[in-house]
Amino acid sequence: MKILGAFGSKTQNSQLSSYLLDEKSVIDAGNLIQSLGNDFLKLENVVLTHAHFDHIVDLPTAIDTFYSRMEKPLHVFATQEVIDILKENIFNNKIWPDFSKIPLMNKSANAIIFHSLEYFQEYTIGNFRLQPYPNFHTFGSCGFVINNAMVFTSDTFLCYHTWDFLNKNKSLKQLVIEVSFPSAFNRLAVLSKHLTPILLQDELKALQRDDIQIYINHIKYEYIDAIIDELKTIGLYERVIILDDNVEVEIG
Numbered sequence: 234m235k236i237l238g239a240f241g242s243k244t245q246n247s248q249l250s251s252y253l254l255d256e257k258s259v260i261d262a263g264n265l266i267q268s269l270g271n272d273f274l275k276l277e278n279v280v281l282t283h284a285h286f287d288h289i290v291d292l293p294t295a296i297d298t299f300y301s302r303m304e305k306p307l308h309v310f311a312t313q314e315v316i317d318i319l320k321e322n323i324f325n326n327k328i329w330p331d332f333s334k335i336p337l338m339n340k341s342a343n344a345i346i347f348h349s350l351e352y353f354q355e356y357t358i359g360n361f362r363l364q365p366y367p368n369f370h371t372f373g374s375c376g377f378v379i380n381n382a383m384v385f386t387s388d389t390f391l392c393y394h395t396w397d398f399l400n401k402n403k404s405l406k407q408l409v410i411e412v413s414f415p416s417a418f419n420r421l422a423v424l425s426k427h428l429t430p431i432l433l434q435d436e437l438k439a440l441q442r443d444d445i446q447i448y449i450n451h452i453k454y455e456y457i458d459a460i461i462d463e464l465k466t467i468g469l470y471e472r473v474i475i476l477d478d479n480v481e482v483e484i485g
């Protein structure tokens with residue numbers, strides 16, 4: 234998995250959520266254009282965890298940028314709730330054209346084909362097996378179990394499913410989980426349904442294993458130093474790897 238964007242805010246030094254599984258498939262569309270360039274044309278599947286702007290922003294713009302060179306449609310996978318939000322609020326012919334109704338140049342297929350995902354079903358998407366599960370971040374949001382090896386929470390807030398999966402299925406060896414704000418921002422974190430170092434520490438009490446590699450993502454970049462300091466103070470820093478843009482993580 235190549236991380237095209239590891240962060241919860243866009244700055245000169247941080248890109249928004251995008252996790253390239255292989256050249257055909259990506260989770261979230263926060264940073265597809267600048268990171269992929271013409272390799273965007275190799276993409277076939279975009280899997281969305283939820284409809285928040287930082288996870289979808291490059292989807293409408295990339296389709297527009299590459300439209301005339303696209304040889305095949307882009308398959309967009311998300312829960313039905315998320316698809317409805319995108320159709321109603323982005324691809325509505327007001328904010329942006331409805332590319333799910335616009336055929337590719339000289340082709341019969343439309344530029345985007347939406348596919349709805351059901352929680353807890355397992356899907357083969359490209360070369361990967363993905364099982365979406367509900368988290369407690371926002372309407373229709375989900376995390377994924379990837380290839381029965383990694384739990385990828387996306388923006389999650391408190392979520393017992395994460396710990397259930399990891400406690401019950403010993404094949405799972407990796408966890409990618411968000412920490413967005415320092416604990417001093419607890420009220421904002423709770424209101425916006427995100428984790429802080431202390432909320433993560435509380436959540437980890439439910440984990441009954443010590444053989445899980447834990448990766449942290451979606452840090453709001455303005456607070457990265459404060460979050461790292463805090464992780465050190467509470468003794469979590471040694472236990473986790475903080476993900477960065479352009480880093481690769483082998484799944485499994």
Ligand SMILES: [Zn+2]
Pocket residue numbers: 241250285287288388451
């Ligand atoms: Zn986010």
Ligand SMILES: [Zn+2]
Pocket residue numbers: 283285370371388
């Ligand atoms: Zn979000």
